[in-house]
Amino acid sequence: MTEIAVFVGSLRSGSLNNKLAHNLEKLAPEGVRFNYVDLNLPLYNADVEEANYPESAQKAKDIVAASDGVLIVTPEYNRSVPGVLKNTMDWISRPHGTNSFDGKPLALAGASGGPIGTAVAQSDLRHIAGYLNMRLLGQPELYFNLANDKFDENGQVVDEYKGRLENYMQSFVDFVQKH
Ligand SMILES: Cc1cc2nc3c(=O)[nH]c(=O)nc-3n(C[C@H](O)[C@H](O)[C@H](O)COP(=O)(O)O)c2cc1C
Numbered sequence: 001m002t003e004i005a006v007f008v009g010s011l012r013s014g015s016l017n018n019k020l021a022h023n024l025e026k027l028a029p030e031g032v033r034f035n036y037v038d039l040n041l042p043l044y045n046a047d048v049e050e051a052n053y054p055e056s057a058q059k060a061k062d063i064v065a066a067s068d069g070v071l072i073v074t075p076e077y078n079r080s081v082p083g084v085l086k087n088t089m090d091w092i093s094r095p096h097g098t099n100s101f102d103g104k105p106l107a108l109a110g111a112s113g114g115p116i117g118t119a120v121a122q123s124d125l126r127h128i129a130g131y132l133n134m135r136l137l138g139q140p141e142l143y144f145n146l147a148n149d150k151f152d153e154n155g156q157v158v159d160e161y162k163g164r165l166e167n168y169m170q171s172f173v174d175f176v177q178k179h
Pocket of ligand 1: 010011012014015016017018074075076077078079080111112113114115116117118
């Protein structure tokens, strides 16, 4: 089984990114398991880290540590990374010397209602991932723009885009297996 730690950078119930992640899960090759990370964590605070690393952050850290690869599916907020996602990544990178992202293959994806499909947020994530010593899938990229029109009323991606999502997941799983 190929274990993928999945981050959805939105807590919103109707999230386009949550829909995209679940469609990617459905269209992934056989033998792939998505393990969703809960981003609803306390705000990172070094005092709390030292005194009592939160159980919820430990749970997130353990999912990443046990994974073969990491998939981030996120909106763009104010031309960057949503705070909940960055906060979770900060927790998982700590305590110092125990960065659970170290060496993990990473794929970035994002959906937005707008035209640029989270390109700037993904660009910022490449900087963060480089520092965290992750192995980034360069191609294919997945900027799921104008996404309000790309899902049906049940949250399924419309047929036209299924092949693209399938190809993206196959490429990521091949990349994970190479590393
Ligand atoms: C605080 C905030 C900032 C936003 N900034 C951007 C942005 O910089 N670029 C963009 O394309 N969309 C931006 N949006 C719109 C989001 O792309 C849109 O709300 C999207 O649906 C959020 O993802 P979700 O559906 O997964 O929750 C922003 C939304 C919020 C709430």
